[in-house]
Amino acid sequence: MLIRIRRAGDVRESEITPESLYLSRRLFLAGGAAAALGLSVNPARAEAALRALGPMRKSAFSTAEERTPYEAVTNYNNFYEFGLDKEDPAAKAHSLQPRPWSLRIDGEVARPQTFDVDDLIAKTPLEERIYRLRCVEAWSMVVPWVGFPLSSLLSRVEPTGKAKYVAFETLHDPMQMPGQNKEVLEWPYREGLRLDEAMHPLAILAVGLYGRVLPNQNGAPIRLVVPWKYGFKSIKSIVRIRLTERQPRTAWNVAAPDEYGFYANVNPDVDHPRWSQAKERRIGDFFRRDTLMFNGYGDEVAQLYSGMNLRRYF
Amino acid sequence: MRPSLDKTVLFIAASLPALALLWLVPTDGLGVNPIREGMHYTGDWAIRLLILALAITPAAKVSGAKKLFRYRRMIGLFAFFYGLLHVFTYVVLDHFFDVETIIKDIAKRPFITIGMGVFLILLALAVTSTHQMVRRLGARRWQALHRLVYLAGVGAAVHFTLSVKKDITEPLIYGAIIAALLLARLLLRYELLPRLKIPAVRGEPVEP
Numbered sequence: 001m002l003i004r005i006r007r008a009g010d011v012r013e014s015e016i017t018p019e020s021l022y023l024s025r026r027l028f029l030a031g032g033a034a035a036a037l038g039l040s041v042n043p044a045r046a047e048a049a050l051r052a053l054g055p056m057r058k059s060a061f062s063t064a065e066e067r068t069p070y071e072a073v074t075n076y077n078n079f080y081e082f083g084l085d086k087e088d089p090a091a092k093a094h095s096l097q098p099r100p101w102s103l104r105i106d107g108e109v110a111r112p113q114t115f116d117v118d119d120l121i122a123k124t125p126l127e128e129r130i131y132r133l134r135c136v137e138a139w140s141m142v143v144p145w146v147g148f149p150l151s152s153l154l155s156r157v158e159p160t161g162k163a164k165y166v167a168f169e170t171l172h173d174p175m176q177m178p179g180q181n182k183e184v185l186e187w188p189y190r191e192g193l194r195l196d197e198a199m200h201p202l203a204i205l206a207v208g209l210y211g212r213v214l215p216n217q218n219g220a221p222i223r224l225v226v227p228w229k230y231g232f233k234s235i236k237s238i239v240r241i242r243l244t245e246r247q248p249r250t251a252w253n254v255a256a257p258d259e260y261g262f263y264a265n266v267n268p269d270v271d272h273p274r275w276s277q278a279k280e281r282r283i284g285d286f287f288r289r290d291t292l293m294f295n296g297y298g299d300e301v302a303q304l305y306s307g308m309n310l311r312r313y314f
Numbered sequence: 315m316r317p318s319l320d321k322t323v324l325f326i327a328a329s330l331p332a333l334a335l336l337w338l339v340p341t342d343g344l345g346v347n348p349i350r351e352g353m354h355y356t357g358d359w360a361i362r363l364l365i366l367a368l369a370i371t372p373a374a375k376v377s378g379a380k381k382l383f384r385y386r387r388m389i390g391l392f393a394f395f396y397g398l399l400h401v402f403t404y405v406v407l408d409h410f411f412d413v414e415t416i417i418k419d420i421a422k423r424p425f426i427t428i429g430m431g432v433f434l435i436l437l438a439l440a441v442t443s444t445h446q447m448v449r450r451l452g453a454r455r456w457q458a459l460h461r462l463v464y465l466a467g468v469g470a471a472v473h474f475t476l477s478v479k480k481d482i483t484e485p486l487i488y489g490a491i492i493a494a495l496l497l498a499r500l501l502l503r504y505e506l507l508p509r510l511k512i513p514a515v516r517g518e519p520v521e522p
Binding site: 071076080084086087139182184271273274275283287288 | 345346347349350407408409410412415418419422423425476477479480481
């Protein structure tokens, strides 16, 4: 029997604006603004064109905080495969072909497998997870992701006793990802987690946001979301997951090891060399707010790091 | 005294980036994180105008177009003005007078220390930019003080380079231009750079 326990933070169904109304309001605003500028509005807005995902459960892990508008979530992205400016991914990610898409899982596993992502989406129970996202650059959002626990997928490939870490890789294809023609990072983008972090119920693979499949600029068709870590850990457009014995190389750690650690847990007490991490600006706010340890997920994840020096393992 | 046409045109041109903000801010033209974007925007214009101000002297000397000197002060003041907007964005909009954080930033982070140093230089030069201040300081002291503009230029390029997360191409381009202008100044001083002999107007001798 499923017992639903309401948390203080839970949002009532009635409080959530129906998506159709939300979208029509957005279109109305966009139309008004464009009309004022004398521009024509493209009725086939990207968001309306994206496929709606099937039934999804709500999650007790979701926050009740106000969600960052869809426009902001999908137009302000760090995705260097499409350029270094925040607006680049939304403008340029149309060259990515997210369907069909294969996701290979191998390494220290008993049953290496290749999944077709749409098949995976069809056969996996989906959940909505409204998470805070804290970028290492001291801004944050609240994003209603759709996905499933990473642990459920890892269990299916049966990690062996040797598996200690999980390594992730983004697609490497400069034709689809023109930003890879520039050597700003070591391509393909790589990320990694310790196996116990990866198995934590908060860690998910997201396949959608705001009830629809992921827009390309947000890491279509499948990405990682680890809400207690800085955003760059949540690798996008994943093609390969490998279980390993040793700690894997990770893109930002290779690029600037003194600035970006392997763990990258959100921590207000450990500054980035060039800015303080004590506060953050939630997109849409004027005033900064205090950054919370583990991005406010300490009750759930702090025990993963008991006894660790988080200044050293930043 | 009525302002001359050329200076009026220059004034309007140099004001355009600031005027554009009056349009960009209310129309979300700076995107969803306008404070961060505004910080970059004002910083970009500050360094561009600083470079332009630094270019006046070598350009005037090499070309012999002494008229260019007429524009130097105004362009320098505009560089200060955009620097002021940049610092305003940082102190007021980004940190809202959170003095503790700001002081820590200045003390701990070299790019902010340097940036503040550059701002203080530009402030000192702006305050002493009037004819009256030239008289009060005496030409020699005034000129010595105003040579700090080169230090400000180098500082601005370093500040920009250190602030960038990845891909320092753009700040390096600005840095290279500033280095070239410094070099031109040195070469001119030691008479190593050819000067175009443009016939002087009304029989005035061309500055050697």
